[in-house]
Amino acid sequence: NVTIEDSTTVTLDIIGALTPGQIDTVNFNVSDNDAGVVTITLTAPSLVGVEILNIQATDATIVTSLANALALTSIGVTGSQEVSITTTAIALQTNFAVDASASSGDFTFNGTGATTGFSVVGSSGDNFITGGAQIFSVDLSASTANNDIVTVTTATGGTLALVNVTITGFTSSSDVTVADTVDIDAVFGIHSNIADVTTALATGITNLTATASNGIMTFAGTAAATATLAQKITAALSTSFANAAEEIAAFVHAGNTYIVSNQDGNTAYDAGVDLVIALIGVTDLSALGTAAAANTAIIS
Numbered sequence: 001n002v003t004i005e006d007s008t009t010v011t012l013d014i015i016g017a018l019t020p021g022q023i024d025t026v027n028f029n030v031s032d033n034d035a036g037v038v039t040i041t042l043t044a045p046s047l048v049g050v051e052i053l054n055i056q057a058t059d060a061t062i063v064t065s066l067a068n069a070l071a072l073t074s075i076g077v078t079g080s081q082e083v084s085i086t087t088t089a090i091a092l093q094t095n096f097a098v099d100a101s102a103s104s105g106d107f108t109f110n111g112t113g114a115t116t117g118f119s120v121v122g123s124s125g126d127n128f129i130t131g132g133a134q135i136f137s138v139d140l141s142a143s144t145a146n147n148d149i150v151t152v153t154t155a156t157g158g159t160l161a162l163v164n165v166t167i168t169g170f171t172s173s174s175d176v177t178v179a180d181t182v183d184i185d186a187v188f189g190i191h192s193n194i195a196d197v198t199t200a201l202a203t204g205i206t207n208l209t210a211t212a213s214n215g216i217m218t219f220a221g222t223a224a225a226t227a228t229l230a231q232k233i234t235a236a237l238s239t240s241f242a243n244a245a246e247e248i249a250a251f252v253h254a255g256n257t258y259i260v261s262n263q264d265g266n267t268a269y270d271a272g273v274d275l276v277i278a279l280i281g282v283t284d285l286s287a288l289g290t291a292a293a294a295n296t297a298i299i300s
């Protein structure tokens with residue numbers, strides 16, 4: 001257990017940390033032990049061979065890089081103050097996971113530079129999660145603020161069978177004041193919804209047609225009940241729907257909503273280029289929009 005009272009570069013040498021089979025845990029209590037909240041920056045802490053890091057944020061905490069902690073498999077965050085963690089350009093361990101569900105402060109995780117996937121469970125505050133160099137998942141179920149932003153910077157790693165981003169606990173706006181946001185414009189550009197289609201059009205999939213309203217597709221035809229996720233993604237990118245660069249569409253499949261972004265304007269799915277985001281358990285969206293509105297997913 002280590003108490004950190006001021007901004008610093010932490011270097012810990014754990015006896016036997018590199019011994020195969022030894023699992024090492026380090027607990028940081030970040031606090032200056034004075035009244036009032038200050039911000040304490042941990043500059044690329046050196047935790048060679050350490051697998052588990054727990055951060056108790058009594059004061060606001062910034063971790064600038066995990067480049068000197070490459071053995072980490074998990075990070076736990078607790079406390080009432082804001083925590084920000086940036087991976088920088090590194091390969092994370094397989095199944096790397098961050099869990100901030102026991103934290104009540106705002107939580108930021110920037111995994112843009114990570115060349116491997118990760119999973120993040122957000123706090124009960126506002127969450128700001130960024131990724132995209134590989135597939136990743138986000139769980140916002142603990143959030144009580146429901147004003148979270150998940151930012152996707154590239155479509156690298158995605159396939160028809162493995163979507164780029166999976167978001168659990170996503171909240172659309174029912175009270176028209178706050179809602180979670182999917183931000184896909186940081187690199188990709190400004191997106192626009194597919195045009196409304198009131199008369200069912202062909203999708204390129206045999207016996208599968210669709211209509212569209214406010215970016216949401218509804219499927220029909222004899223194949224509608226049996227169409228696979230891959231077929232519906234393909235349909236969303238067809239000439240009748242999201243057939244231009246930066247156009248987006250969404251649809252429900254197997255109890256989840258899938259947002260499809262055509263990045264290059266091709267009328268076929270291009271792995272690593274086109275973007276697919278899964279909103280787990282969401283089935284009641286009536287629109288994709290740029291501002292909070294009832295049953296609307298905000299796409300910025």
